[in-house]
Amino acid sequence: xxxxxxxxxxxxxxxxxxxxxxxxxxxxxxxxxxxxxxxxxxxxxxxxxxxxxxxxxxxxxxxxxxxxxxxxxxxxxxxxxxxxxxxxxxxxxxxxxxxxxxxxxxxxxxxxxxxxxxxxxxxxxxxxxxxxxxxxxxxx
Numbered sequence: 001x002x003x004x005x006x007x008x009x010x011x012x013x014x015x016x017x018x019x020x021x022x023x024x025x026x027x028x029x030x031x032x033x034x035x036x037x038x039x040x041x042x043x044x045x046x047x048x049x050x051x052x053x054x055x056x057x058x059x060x061x062x063x064x065x066x067x068x069x070x071x072x073x074x075x076x077x078x079x080x081x082x083x084x085x086x087x088x089x090x091x092x093x094x095x096x097x098x099x100x101x102x103x104x105x106x107x108x109x110x111x112x113x114x115x116x117x118x119x120x121x122x123x124x125x126x127x128x129x130x131x132x133x134x135x136x137x138x139x140x
Contacts, residue, residue: 034086038079 057071064070115124121135133139 030090031083031087034083034090035079038082038086042078042082043075 018088049106058074060070060072114127116127116129117123118125118135118137118139120134120137121132125132125134125139130140
């Protein structure tokens with residue numbers, strides 16, 4: 001049992017797991033902020049411009065009446081679609097910025113050349129060559 005808890009502790013404290021946990025928590029908090037933005041600001045703006053209720057529902061005639069009646073909550077669905085679009089855009093912008101920041105710190109590795117140009121026939125030859133295989137000139 002001690003071995004199991006030791007392995008679990010090693011797994012849980014790895015950098016990737018902790019990063020993922022932080023990402024999930026921040027994502028949930030960000031999701032609630034976007035939901036509030038959509039329901040408290042965007043929906044009322046659309047309602048005031050269009051004159052229609054954004055939280056509407058459509059009664060399904062075959063579902064009956066009273067407590068058993070079923071509705072299509074198109075306003076709630078549309079709100080969730082807007083939430084998704086906002087979240088996807090924000091995540092895209094954040095990932096793009098993070099990729100840009102990580103690429104700034106990296107320097108391109110300078111590779112040693114493996115080929116050189118023959119000064120007589122201007123063809124590509126191995127850097128170790130002492131004679132050009134194309135024009136047979138002796139190289140210095």
